[in-house]
Amino acid sequence: MLKGDPGWESDEVLLRELGAALAEERDVPEHLLEAARAAFTWRTVDAELLALTSYDSVLDEELAVRARATQTARQLVFDAEGVSVQVEVTEAGVAGQVLPAGPGRVALVTATGPVEEAELDELGLFLLGPPPSGPVRFRCDVGGTTVLTEWVCV
Known part of the structure; x- marks a missing residue:
């Protein structure tokens, strides 16, 4: 929803769309999880x-x-x-x-x-x-x- 769209001023519409976005199940690809774990091990490289x-x-x-x-x-x-x-x-x-x-x-x-x-x-x-x-x-x-x-x- 963009600012000019109808219903933008309605908090209920905004909260409903926010709730729907947060409720979506998001599967993180395994290669991204592995990259994140590898990056974390380097946190003390200095x-x-x-x-x-x-x-x-x-x-x-x-x-x-x-x-x-x-x-x-x-x-x-x-x-x-x-x-x-x-x-x-x-x-x-x-x-x-x-x-x-x-x-x-x-x-x-x-x-x-x-x-x-x-x-x-x-x-x-x-x-x-x-x-x-x-x-x-x-x-x-x-x-x-x-x-x-x-x-x-x-």
Whole structure:
């Protein structure tokens, strides 16, 4: 129905036509559903995954024995594609640095979503509170790029 057609001014006619349009069964072709699913998997393509490639103090046997004895901090280093996230986890909280340094944000993320966020200072340093128990990861937004670390239990 076009604006000049008779009955355009009638809300009942307009609602009836709207109801009929919404009631029509529309089968979406399978190839379009597959394309939509494939597109959805790419929603985080900009978030590069930082692997725990460099260092985990828990995996260093000598340091791990000393850490259990003295309750020292756990140190983790995540590297990928020229970005490094270095964190130190203690009972008091998480201190870390994102390199190369620049303005940005870091978030401590659990399976249910972000728990805490902080701004990076000019040196890429950040402080967060104590992490919750269970697996966590860090999401860093730096220089227009988002990077995610692997999941770790801290």
